[in-house]
């Protein structure tokens with residue numbers, strides 16, 4: 001396996017989303033992607049590059065990375081769905097403020113470990129999918145490029161991760177302190193902040209998924 005070029009990776013993560021657009025000089029890449037369906041980015045580019053070594057070495061990694069990426073996305077999005085639409089309304093409906101506050105603290109403590117792991121997996125696999133395809137397109141056509149929807153996912157994904165950092169450090173830390181010292185109004189305010197930011201992340205997550213599936 002080739003050693004990744006970290007300068008290239010860093011540039012792609014931070015600069016490419018701002019400048020990459022659908023590249024009209026790479027029609028084969030997009031045409032092949034359309035012909036072969038949504039899971040065919042790498043097959044398409046590798047086919048055009050006639051680079052079998054590339055296909056043999058990178059392709060299996062790509063498939064595993066994508067599987068892990070999907071699993072992590074499902075864990076995070078599914079957890080938010082459950083929290084926003086089942087657990088929270090049920091807790092609001094049947095529990096008084098104090099036991100509810102204790103319950104939610106315990107729930108978040110456990111769920112956020114899963115989110116942290118999901119974030120690490122989403123980021124590492126996502127940037128791998130992105131850079132592997134970018135390079136394959138470059139090999140195939142002489143010019144790198146990925147669909148606009150992928151850049152949208154990159155930007156929204158990183159935004160979600162930053163928002164989660166805020167949920168964890170600004171919201172959850174405050175919440176735990178407030179519950180521990182019995183300052184219930186403060187705890188309620190921190191819970192409100194966590195709820196709003198979770199709603200925002202949930203929305204951004206779906207926008208990212210829509211973009212990666214529909215925007216070429």
Ligand code: HEM
Nearest residue numbers: 041073076122123126127129130150153154157158205212
């Ligand atoms: C740094 C952040 C991220 C990057 C760089 C990234 C990158 C990518 C790329 C390049 C693909 C396309 C793979 C392909 O079509 O072969 C993809 C697919 C996907 N991503 Fe992300 N992603 C990121 C974050 C997220 C997040 C936060 C979620 C959801 C919570 C997510 C959910 C998905 C899903 C469900 C797909 C599958 C779409 C499909 O089947 O084509 N990603 N991602």
